[in-house]
Amino acid sequence: GAGVSQSPSNKVTEKGKDVELRCDPISGHTALYWYRQSLGQGLEFLIYFQGNSAPDKSGLPSDRFSAERTGGSVSTLTIQRTQQEDSAVYLCASSLEGRDYGYTFGSGTRLTVV
Amino acid sequence: DQQVKQNSPSLSVQEGRISILNCDYTNSMFDYFLWYKKYPAEGPTFLISISSIKDKNEDGRFTVFLNKSAKHLSLHIVPSQPGDSAVYFCAASNSGNTPLVFGKGTRLSVIA
Numbered sequence: 523g524a525g526v527s528q529s530p531s532n533k534v535t536e537k538g539k540d541v542e543l544r545c546d547p548i549s550g551h552t553a554l555y556w557y558r559q560s561l562g563q564g565l566e567f568l569i570y571f572q573g574n575s576a577p578d579k580s581g582l583p584s585d586r587f588s589a590e591r592t593g594g595s596v597s598t599l600t601i602q603r604t605q606q607e608d609s610a611v612y613l614c615a616s617s618l619e620g621r622d623y624g625y626t627f628g629s630g631t632r633l634t635v636v
Numbered sequence: 637d638q639q640v641k642q643n644s645p646s647l648s649v650q651e652g653r654i655s656i657l658n659c660d661y662t663n664s665m666f667d668y669f670l671w672y673k674k675y676p677a678e679g680p681t682f683l684i685s686i687s688s689i690k691d692k693n694e695d696g697r698f699t700v701f702l703n704k705s706a707k708h709l710s711l712h713i714v715p716s717q718p719g720d721s722a723v724y725f726c727a728a729s730n731s732g733n734t735p736l737v738f739g740k741g742t743r744l745s746v747i748a
Contacts, residue, residue, distance in 0.1 A: 526679070555735055555736075557738070562740075563740060564640075564642075564725065564738045564739050564740035564741055565680070565725060565738035566738075567735045567738075578734075578735065613679055613680070615679070624670055624682030625682065625736065626682070627672075627679030627680050627681070628679050629677065629678050629679050630679055
């Protein structure tokens with residue numbers, strides 16, 4: 523696709539429910555990243571996929587968070603038993619291999635846990 | 637521990653004047669720096685970058701300066717335009733193999 527696509531754009535969920543957030547990266551981009559931005563905060567790194575390598579999960583805040591990237595393309599971020607502190611904008615980005623290319627971000631999913 | 641710091645949460649500048657956004661970092665292993673711009677309800681977009689082998693990179697109205705000894709970089713926008721009003725994020729990378737580390741952002745308002 524022309525850009526990074528994220529769905530849904532908005533999600534309201536009840537505390538304790540599971541949610542799945544989807545990211546469609548730019549075709550051909552080998553790297554995919556998940557970040558989140560909580561109110562008044564910067565972009566917090568969550569997880570990073572690069573090609574066929576094992577993902578870098580060092581940013582996941584708890585074991586309630588997990589992510590998959592199927593076929594080197596689409597990624598799903600899953601949050602189990604959501605808590606109110608999980609409320610944030612979840613941003614996905616992709617990039618070509620090599621750091622000289624900036625990330626291309628999607629528009630994000632605004633998650634509200636009530 | 638914040639490795640990338642943007643100490644000014646907001647900045648207001650008159651149209652036509654220079655905007656200077658500042659960023660400090662603590663990790664001396666960072667060797668590549670980027671600025672992103674974010675409008676409401678959109679994802680951040682890449683603006684300009686600089687490698688640690690340079691001290692200046694210019695692209696049109698945007699110039700980034702890097703002072704490695706001070707672990708400081710700045711983004712200059714001149715002349716500032718109302719369309720530049722957005723949140724600007726500074727980001728840093730270590731050897732390109734680790735995810736970008738972002739600051740908290742500075743909200744720039746350019747007043748006509």
